[in-house]
Amino acid sequence: MRDGEQSPGAAMSREDKLRIARALERLKVDVIEAGFPASSPGDFASVKAVAEIVKDSRVCALARTGDADIDRAAEAIKPAVAPRIHTFIATSPLHMEKKLRMTPDQVVEAAVRAVKRARQYTDDVEFSAEDAGRSEMEFLCRIFEAVIDAGATTINVPDTVGYNLPQQFGEKFRYLIENIPNSDKAIFSAHCHNDLGLAVANSLAAVMAGARQVECAVNGLGERAGNAALEEVVMAVRTRQDLFPCDVGVDTRHLLACSKLVAAITGFHVQPNKAIVGLNAFAHESGIHQDGVLKSRETYEIMRAQDVGWQDNRLTLGKLSGRNAFKQRMSSLGFEFASQEEMAEAFRRFKELADKKREIFDEDLMALVTDMDLSQANERIKLVGMKACAEIGETPQATVSLVIDGEERSATAEGDGSVDATFKAIEAIVNSGAQLQLYSVQSITSGTDAQGEVSVRLARDGMAVNGSGSDTDIVIASAKAYVNCLNLVLAARAHAAAGV
Numbered sequence: 178m179r180d181g182e183q184s185p186g187a188a189m190s191r192e193d194k195l196r197i198a199r200a201l202e203r204l205k206v207d208v209i210e211a212g213f214p215a216s217s218p219g220d221f222a223s224v225k226a227v228a229e230i231v232k233d234s235r236v237c238a239l240a241r242t243g244d245a246d247i248d249r250a251a252e253a254i255k256p257a258v259a260p261r262i263h264t265f266i267a268t269s270p271l272h273m274e275k276k277l278r279m280t281p282d283q284v285v286e287a288a289v290r291a292v293k294r295a296r297q298y299t300d301d302v303e304f305s306a307e308d309a310g311r312s313e314m315e316f317l318c319r320i321f322e323a324v325i326d327a328g329a330t331t332i333n334v335p336d337t338v339g340y341n342l343p344q345q346f347g348e349k350f351r352y353l354i355e356n357i358p359n360s361d362k363a364i365f366s367a368h369c370h371n372d373l374g375l376a377v378a379n380s381l382a383a384v385m386a387g388a389r390q391v392e393c394a395v396n397g398l399g400e401r402a403g404n405a406a407l408e409e410v411v412m413a414v415r416t417r418q419d420l421f422p423c424d425v426g427v428d429t430r431h432l433l434a435c436s437k438l439v440a441a442i443t444g445f446h447v448q449p450n451k452a453i454v455g456l457n458a459f460a461h462e463s464g465i466h467q468d469g470v471l472k473s474r475e476t477y478e479i480m481r482a483q484d485v486g487w488q489d490n491r492l493t494l495g496k497l498s499g500r501n502a503f504k505q506r507m508s509s510l511g512f513e514f515a516s517q518e519e520m521a522e523a524f525r526r527f528k529e530l531a532d533k534k535r536e537i538f539d540e541d542l543m544a545l546v547t548d549m550d551l552s553q554a555n556e557r558i559k560l561v562g563m564k565a566c567a568e569i570g571e572t573p574q575a576t577v578s579l580v581i582d583g584e585e586r587s588a589t590a591e592g593d594g595s596v597d598a599t600f601k602a603i604e605a606i607v608n609s610g611a612q613l614q615l616y617s618v619q620s621i622t623s624g625t626d627a628q629g630e631v632s633v634r635l636a637r638d639g640m641a642v643n644g645s646g647s648d649t650d651i652v653i654a655s656a657k658a659y660v661n662c663l664n665l666v667l668a669a670r671a672h673a674a675a676g677v
């Protein structure tokens with residue numbers, strides 16, 4: 178949480194940190210580094226609040242080597258069941274000379290003094306040699322031996338600027354553990370940054386070489402290009418138990434929920450192709466893969482989607498998909514083909530459509546097999562008026578007027594926000610019984626006058642329908658998308674009723 182928050186733009190309030198701390202505890206992480214209490218009164222209060230509520234994980238606070246930082250950290254974590262102080266100082270020639278303006282001897286002295294002071298507050302003290310990735314090995318051995326003697330129980334080796342390569346980083350751990358006389362009295366830890374995209378690989382190399390703590394962040398957040406992604410480190414160790422000499426205690430079924438919470442709080446959304454928690458991490462688009470997965474999941478999946486919190490894997494349909502996936506999806510929508518010829522003809526038309534359209538939705542498939550062109554579907558419902566009010570301290574309200582088959586009807590409803598109130602007002606008129614499965618807004622261009630494009634997915638009777646609407650006002654765009662979806666649902670239902 179501490180380094181994750183160092184992502185530019187990801188600063189978190191006390192309430193945000195509490196929500197994330199609860200999620201991390203549910204995930205069963207061993208240590209939550211909650212913040213840097215000396216950095217501000219607000220962060221001090223956040224760390225203290227986290228220390229007060231977390232019971233099952235250690236709660237750690239970061240501090241520079243100065244007395245004031247250590248004392249502030251100690252005060253913040255005092256309420257914790259298992260408090261840890263993490264103190265650090267830079268050890269690379271560049272940092273010592275240019276940033277700290279200290280000699281190596283002064284750095285060792287400051288480190289030892291800080292660890293001893295921290296030990297007066299807790300017997301769980303971590304020491305980090307900042308920029309260890311560019312530090313001299315002999316100096317690292319010297320300072321680590323000294324701080325272990327002073328009482329440090331965890332020795333962290335940060336690749337602060339993400340400069341190392343996996344083999345090299347692993348070698349460093351091997352060298353340190355073998356050459357520091359008292360290395361057996363501390364747990365060695367890796368803290369890797371992702372400047373070269375190697376944070377996870379370097380962390381894993383460190384574990385192979387003897388590290389037993391990995392400092393990581395959900396979704397790989399952190400200073401600059403971020404830290405090692407927690408979910409990737411955890412699943413690599415869990416999935417390759419044949420190679421790792423240790424396991425992790427994390428309850429992986431909460432990984433996705435935790436990732437979503439962190440994304441929602443920080444506003445840093447996860448890219449679709451992100452390992453483990455990206456939307457496409459368990460989605461198969463191409464025919465050969467889909468066929469394999471349908472026959473035996475393991476052909477193209479090394480992990481189970483359910484084990485990291487997804488409901489299931491997904492077979493998406495597009496121009497690269499094959500007959501088996503197409504047939505399976507049609508069957509799940511309730512269509513069984515009467516003959517091979519009928520199936521071949523439907524598949525031919527599916528491919529034709531897929532060449533034109535990037536994503537194929539369920540209603541496109543319905544249209545294919547029922548010969549109806551949903552894009553031309555009659556608009557039985559028309560949005561002719563709407564008003565939405567949102568005032569601070571008042572419940573949002575919306576009034577919507579629709580013309581349905583020529584007859585105008587209006588309704589007013591309240592909701593959790595203007596969009597929710599609008600959807601409720603529409604439902605008060607049409608009473609469709611459909612479930613809202615997805616709502617997303619995207620701005621088509623930048624600027625506050627940009628058009629908002631809203632996508633809505635409604636599901637009914639096992640069929641999902643996607644509608645969209647755009648407007649410079651996102652509440653109106655939302656109403657248009659919902660009505661568009663309802664028209665598609667009605668068209669599909671009418672077709673089904675007509676037995677087409």
Ligand SMILES: CC(=O)SCCNC(=O)CCNC(=O)[C@H](O)C(C)(C)COP(=O)(O)OP(=O)(O)OC[C@H]1O[C@@H](n2cnc3c(N)ncnc32)[C@H](O)[C@@H]1OP(=O)(O)O
Binds near residue numbers: 216265267337
């Ligand atoms: C690698 C990492 O991620 S380390 C963690 C980084 N996180 C942060 O910096 C977030 C919190 N930081 C802050 O809020 C502020 O930087 C503070 C409160 C810590 C310090 O603020 P300021 O007193 O205004 O100092 P400023 O940030 O300008 O400079 C840092 C000072 O700390 C010193 N310093 C840096 N690391 C250490 C250390 N480990 N031990 C002792 N002093 C240190 C620097 O040399 C510099 O000292 P100087 O002012 O004598 O030149």
Ligand SMILES: CC(C)C(=O)C(=O)O
Binds near residue numbers: 180265305335337368
């Ligand atoms: C304080 C240390 C562990 C750190 O964040 C870094 O070196 O990147």
